Structures are given as structure tokens and as C-alpha cells.
Amino acid sequence: MLREWQALWQDPWQRALLLIGPPVLFLLLGALFGNGQARGLPVALVDKDGSSLSRTLGRYLAASPGLAVTGFGDEQEAYHALRAGRLYGVVLVPPGFEADVRLQRQPRLEAVYNGQFMLVGKLVNSALAQVSGQLNAELGTLQALAVRPVAASALGQAQPLRPQLTALYNGNSDYRRFLLSAALPALLQILVVAAALLGLDRRCRQPGQRLDGRLLGRLWLSYTGYGLLYGTLMLALMFGLWGWPLQGGLPPLLLGLAAMSAAASLLGFALYVLSFDPTRGLSLAAALTAPSFAFLGISFPAADMSGFAQFWRLLLPASHYVELQSGQLYYGEGWGAASGRLWPFLCYLPLLGLVRLKAVRRPA
Template sequence: MASAFGSALRREVRFLATSFWDLALVSWVPLLLMAVVAIQLSAGVMRDLPIAVVDQDDSAVSRELTRRLEAAPGLRVAARPGDMREAERLVRSNRAYAVVLIPADSERAVLRGATASVTTFYNASYSTASGAALREVGNVVQGYAATLAATQAAAVLGPGRVRRPPIAVQSAVLFNPQGSYELQLVALIHPALLHLVFMVAIAGGLGRELRDGTIGAWIGGEPPLRAAAAVAGKLAPYLAIFTGWGLLAIGYVAGLRGWPVAGSAAMLLAGYVAMYLAYVGVTLLVVGLTLTMGKALSVAGLYAGASFAFAGAIFPIESASGFARLWSALLPYSAFAKLLAEQWIMGAPAAQSLWQVLAMLAFLLVGGGIGLPRYLAAARRPECWGRR
């Protein structure tokens, strides 16, 4: 079995060395994808989000509010259109994410002691950026409102009669107080990209033997245990290469960018390996059931490509439909995303994340237990060879 494993490993390494695109799939393609994500999210937090202010009041109050909006670090008053029609054109052309409408007679309402209504319209098509802009606008308006309320009370009652509110709410973001999108997203998107490319690479590697009809000469005459060891040897280079990419992903965020691993780095690396092994099991199942390279690659792209959306790391899965919750449970990446949050951000005990590792290894046992025997049997059935 050891000789079968080593022979298959060397055979696959030789193939990768002579195939430009297969080598690219495990070398510079993952690096390029990871670099693009890292560069796009390197700022960490969103700054200078463009908004438009429609000032129908043109008063001291409205001008001060506009000045405060411009001074907010997350906002930039990109335009001050004269009416809402012009402001709508700015939003439709993606020159502003939100429009702040200060209606006429706002200052008069404030001086009378009434409440002036400032309306914010935002573009929900870009929910992340628009939501951040909406929160910033809300904070600025509430802060200015509190200042105006204190000023008016001091003018009527005298400065000595004005006191702070007896109760104030103070909120804190757990585990990511900076609100960094780099920590939250780069650490999640890198493994999402890596497991997708990994599954496509090994599906191509296993399916290629069937498509080219080389599976018979490779393992067709081998006993089952030696044939299984040869399959493991064929997949070993991919597992080693992508484990290295996982180490690079951890090193970039934790070392170069300075976001330390709050929990166990060893458990985090074990999670990467367990995730890859889980997708080995899923790929063996897919290839064993389809016995065609084209179908296996199609299923791999669909299955692994949907992982990020259904993992529950960004979009909550608890209130989703039953199908969405079931689909999330059938994705190894969902368990990895939980392990990532527990070990990298939350600093949970390593033993708590062991359940996620076991859940991912279950995919290897079930998928490999069903798919591997069918794949080995196809090595003795020439009618299964040559399919596209």
C-alpha cells in the first residue's frame, strides 16, 4: 500500500509539472484570487461613503447638519442637489448611496420646540455600503439633535438647570470592536475560494482518469486496498498544496495585517485540513456517482460555489427556510466557518471546536465510503471510460 501511495503521488506530481493549466489551478490562480480579495478589503472599514444632501430649508440649522455630515469619517457629501429628482439621478448613477432630505421650515420647528423630521433615502441594492451610510447619518442626526436639545433647554431654563440624561445606552461590539471588514470577510472568503478551487482540482484529477481511459492501466489490475492507496496518493499533492495556501491565508491576516488568532492556531489549521478532507469525501461521492469528468466538475462548482452564502457566517441561517438550513448542514464549509469564528475571533476553547472537525470528517467517511468503491469498480469497466 505504501508503494502504491508513493507511486501515485509521484505520477500526479509529474503530471502537474507538465500540464500548464492544471498546475495553474493549484499555484498562481489561488494566489491571484486571494490577493484580489485582500487588496479590495485592505482598508478594513468603509470611509467617505458618498451621499447627497437636499437642503430645502437653507438655514443655520440645516447648514450645520450638513457640515457635521461632511465631517463624519464614514461619509462624504458628494453633492447638494436642488431637488429630489436630481438626487434620484445621482443614486441611479451610483454617485451616492443615500440622500438626506432636510425639509423646509426645519429650523422654525426646532425654534418652536417641535420636532423637525430629517428623512434619509438609501439604495438597498447595495445593502452593505448603504446600511453603513444610513447608520452614520443616524448617528450624526441624533448627536446634533441632542446638542440642539441641550442648547434650547439652557436658553429657557438657564445653564445650571441642564443636566445629562439619567440613563444612557452604551453598546459594544464583541470580538470585533473595530468593525473591521478585513477581519470579518478576508478570513472567511480566503477559505471559501480555496475549498472551491480545491474541489474543482481534485474532481478534475479523478475525472481525468475516466475521461482519458487511463484509470484501467493505473489501478485496474490492483487489489482494492492498493487501488485505494493509489487514489489517496493521487490526492495527496493537492491536500499538501492547499494546506500550504491555508497557512498563507492565516499568516497574511494574523501576521502581516496584525489580526491575531484569539484561540488555537493549531486547531484553526486542523480545521483547514479537515475541511479539505471533507471535500475529498464529497468529490469521491460525486465522481463515483457520475463517472464523468464534466458532470463532476459542474456539481463541484455548484456545490462548493454556494457554500459562502449558506454557511451562516454573513447571512443568518437561523431564520431562513427549511431548505436553506438543510443545505447549510450539508456543506462542510458551514462547520469550518463556525470553527473559524470560534478560534480566530471568539477565542473559544479548542475542545469546543473539535465537534466541527468531527462533523467535517464525517463527510469524508460517508462520501468516501459510497463513492470510492464505485470509482474503483469503474477501473475494471471499460464502458465507463472516455465519457466527457
């Protein structure tokens, strides 16, 4: 293994892929989601009523930590800024808003947000719904006080059912923890597949080199160690530098990283021997692994995916590792449950036989 790494060090591209690529890309992804929570999203308030109630609505919107409210006098100007990307949402208060509320005529309060930005749109929509619910509860309580002078009774009449949402595994709604827990393994998988593919190509380009079982075993061990090394760095960033809580243990995660790296290495070898062309091999690797984040079942539930998407997901070693990681990160699963999530990696072992068979038939 050490001899293989010394040989890789002689190739500048492999050296960059082995030494510089993983830590730089891990830290870059961490910096992109450094805040963890979206704050101060610009939203326009177009107040055509100018009443005390509309100003109260404006204060509630401004008090929401996720929003940064800007007043606009003209709705067309606000919509133009929304289309230009300078705003994420527009709240339009119609004329006669307070009068309609007092007369119980249910005025139409218009709120528009840009749904093309899925995460931002969800946050803006959630903040607007929270403000609207709070204002409705207060207005209903004030109206009920005229009939029931007791404040608690009036509140119960205005809002008999008060929902309470409690996040069990991500109480602070930290999007860095939510997204990076899948993005980093997906990135590590891409790096291991690419490194193994290029490493096998480098060996095949050497004059008189035969891909016997001993050489393949040494290459497989080398790139499994490569993935495990930088997987350990990934865990150090998660639980050391960023301070994520870990409900389970590190040993199952390290075993899962070794299994994922071994499977990703075999996948890289197999994609290369299909044509013995590094360009085609890397193209196939990119087509298979680059969109893997979308298939891991974190940002979109795996159960709701189509049959083809679930089949694609099964081909990706990172998808099986992320299941094991989620069990340790959030649920504190024991060794019994963790071992049950490791067996899918055994399905990649036949690729070693395929690589060996193709290597024997390799064109001169």
C-alpha cells in the same frame, strides 16, 4: 504524494490550478477589501431652508467619516444621481426647518439611501442616524438650559438614556477581517473540490488505470496536502501580512484546515464518480460550493436560515471549518471546544466507500 504532484505538473490546467490560482485569488480578494472600512460615501444634501440650523446639520454630515457630502440645489437632480448610482443617499431639509424646530413642531427631515447595496446602505443609514441623534441631543439640551441652567442636568433631561455600543470582537469595524475570514475558506474549498475532481478524472482517462484503494488513498492524501498547503498560506496572510489578532492558537486551525481539505477532496471525488464526466462533475461542484459564502453563517446568521439552507450548510466542509476558525479568531477556544467542532468532518468518510464502489463499476 510527490509522484502525484509531479504527474499533475505535466497538465497545464492542473498546474495553473495548483500553483497560480490560490495565491492570486487570495491576494485579489485581499486587495478588494484592502481599505477595511468604507469611507467617503457620496451623499447629497438638498437644503431648502438655508438656515443656520440646516447649515449645522450639513456640517455634522460632512464631519462624519463615512460620508462625503455634496450640495444639490434641486432635489430631482439629486434623486436622478441616486438612481444613476453616482450617490448612495440624499438628505432633504424642508423649508421652515429651523422655524418648526424652534416652535417644537417636529419637522420632517427626509433621508433616502440606496438599500440595494446592503453594506453601503447600512453604513449610510448608521451615519445619518448618528448625526440625527447628535443634533437632537444638542437641541434638547439648549431647550432644557432655559429651565435647568446647569449643563449636566440639562443634558440629562434632554437625553436621559445614552446608548453605548461596543464591538467586542471587531472594534474597528474592519470589513476586510469580517468578510475575508469566511470568503477565503470558501474559496479554498472550491479550489480543493475542483482540483480533486480534475485529478481523479486525469487518472481515470489513463489507459488501463484501475482505481484501487491504494491509488485513491494516494490521491486523497495529495489533495488534502494541497488544501493544507494553501490553507497555511491563507493563515499567513491573515495573521502575518494583514496582522489580524488571534485569540486562540494556530495548531487547531491547521488541524481544521487538514480536516476541511480531506473532506473537500472526498466531496470532489464523489461528485466526479456520479457520472465519470468532468464537465458534469464540475457543474455539480459549482452548484454546491460556489454559493457557500452565503451559507457559512458569517454575513447572515445560521440560526435564521430556512431548513433547506441549514441542510445545504451542513454539506459544506467550509461551514464546519469557519465555526472552528471563529472560535480561535475571536473567542480563544481551547482544545476541548475545538475538538468538538472537528467531529462533523468524520461524516464525510463514507464518501470514500462510495467512490471505491463506483470506481469498481466504472464503465470501460
